Amino acid sequence: MAIFLLIIAVAVIFVVGWSMWQSWQHTLQDTEKQARNQSVSLSRQAEDTFLQVQITLEDIVRHSDDIFDHPARYLGPQGLLGIQKSRLPQLHGLFVYDAQGNWLATSGRQMYPMANNADREYFIWHRTHNDARVHVGHVIRSRSTNDLIIPVSLRLNDDRGNFRGVVLGTIRVDFFRQFYGYYEMSPKDILGLTHLDATVMYVRPFPDTIINKSMSATPLYRSLLKASPQGGGTWRSPIDGIMRIFGYAQLESYPLVVAVGIDRDMLKSQWLKNNLAIICLNVLLLLTISLFGMLVLRQFRKTVEHRRELMQAQDELTRVNLTLQDLALVDGLTGLGNRRQFDIYLEQCLARSAVTGVPLSLIMCDIDFFKSYNDTFGHVAGDECLRRVADVLKYLPRRSTDVVARYGGEEFAMILPGTPGNEAEKVAERILQAIHNAALPHHASQLPDKIITLSAGISTAVAGDDVTTLKQAADAALYAAKRAGRDCIVNASTLGLRAAPQETE
Incomplete structure (x- = not known):
């Protein structure tokens, strides 16, 4: 009894500890999911922000000839550029530069008459890259206002495709500062926008001094982004050394990444505070259960043992029955369904087709000149040939309701519920093409390619058809394909009658 009580005490500790560990893991998972969802939401907002600017720049590119001819129309807040800029709150400014x-x-x-931006990174990039895509640069300071801005630019080309200049739209970093400020977060939680090359664009709540610093040493850029454009993880931030639970999302159209980080220590403190009462209640409940368990354990032990033995016997019997059933319905040579499985399933499908009116098609396939193959290479090689043909049919893409079976000898069949005759012909074509692609050698074949080929006959159930009629129609079509030269397909509907099967090799 002393040993039993010790086991119960250990079990109580283990169960409570395991329960709390699971609760903490679920909290971490839920928090990571929340961070991922928030990062996806913020990425879509950022996507829209940059897309609006891109659309504006593309519109300016379309009017670039007029800008070069009449630049005065586009100058100042009242000019066409100023009007377009006023429509987008994220814009700091719109600019057009010539090739110099x-x-x-x-x-x-x-307007600064002597101003020149040829030394800017975005200008150099466009001058050296004949790329029509939008370019998003790193954060810079505006030379006119000293504001922190994100340059978004497009290249201008002349009629010959030569560099003509640059169209630039600048997005205020303060726009993201203001937008991210709307979210209620813990003091050490972060929201960040970074370039795909790991350069910081903006991270709340850190000062602007971290802008343009590299985050390449974090797991986000070492491995996570390489594996998936969206996801999450936990790592220590290189900015302040705090362990955070992160969610991230890469923008679809722009080289930017949004990350959301939640302070793990703050989360743990809150979790412990919320679960303190539950911990005490669980301990009390488990102790009570243990007390009553000692009284009934002896009786339950015998009952459980008997039930376990019975369940094991039932499981073993079920396993044996399933094994026997599988063996009874599977062809031992090819691993496909055998003739019995074929007959059972065809009858079930035909009965269902008669009730629902859904079409049912049957494809019968036969290996061409297989008797010559056996006579030339022997029956062992013939069995191997059957197995290889069966493997091709087994792994042929098909629906889950379609069944491939070995009908007998070198003949195979495919049952296609819900498939009309014209679709069955396409399936038969794929079968013959797959056998061709397998290129199994058959030097005794009378066909010029000297490889294993199939002939196929197709029949589709019509009102009043029974299993025998459907199989005879498919057989008649198969033998018509044999007579037509083999390695071809014949649909019973083209024969004009239901022909009984004839003998062939």
């Missing part, structure tokens, strides 16, 4: 980097037009209030 000189300003042609701007949405700003002031």
Whole structure:
């Protein structure tokens, strides 16, 4: 009894510990899922933000000839660039530069005649890359306002495809600062936008001094993004050394990544606070159960042992029955369904077709010149040939309701519930093509390719058909295919009658 009580005490500790560990794991999983969902939501917001700017830039590109001819129309807040800029709150400004980097037009209030941006990264990139896609650069400071901005640009080409200039839209970093500020989060939780090359664009709540720092040493850029564009994980932030639960999402159309990080220590403190009463209740409940368990354990032990023996016997009997059933319905040579499985399933499908009116098709296939193959290579090689043909049919893509069986000898059959005759012909074509692709040698074949080929006959059930009629129609079509030269398909509907099977090799 002392040993038993010790076991119960250990079990109580284990169950409570396991329960709390599972609860903590679920909390971590739910938190990671929440972070992933939030990162996906923020990525879509960022996607829309940059897409709006891209659409505006593409519209400016379409009017670039007019801008070069009449730049005055596009200058200033009242110009066409200024009007377009006023429609998008995220925009800091819109600019057009010529091939030398000189300003042609701007949405700003002031034009700088001697201003030149040929030294900017985005300008150099477009000048050296004949790429029509939008380019998102790293965060820079505006030379006109000193604001932190994200450059989004497109290349301008002349009629010959030569570099003509750059169209630039700048997005305010403060736009993301303001938007991310709407979310209620713990003091050490973070929301971040980074470039795909691991460069920081903006991270709340950190100061701007971390902008343009590299996060390449984090698991996010070492492995996670390489495995999936969306996901989550837990790692220590290189910015402040705090362990956080992260969710991330890469933008579909732009080289940007949104990450959401939740402080793990804060989460654990909150979890312990919320579960303190539950821990005490679980301990009390488990102790009570253990007390009553000692009284009835002796009686239950015998009952459980008897039931376990009975269940084991039942499981063994079920396993043996299933094994016998499988053996009774599977062809031992090819591993396909045997003739018995074929007959049972065909009868079931035909009965269902008669009730529902859904079409039922049957394909009968026969290996061409198989008698010559056996006479030339022997029956052992013939069996191997049957197995290899069966493997091709077994792994042929098909629906779960379609059944392939060995009908007998070198003849195979495929039952296609819910398949009309014209679709069955397509399936038969795929079968013959798959056998051709397998290129199994048959030097005794009378066909020029000297490989194993199949002839196929197709029949489709019509009102009043029984199993025998359907099989005879497919057999008649198969032998018609044999007479037509083999390695071909004949549909019974083209024969004009239901022919009885004839003898062949």
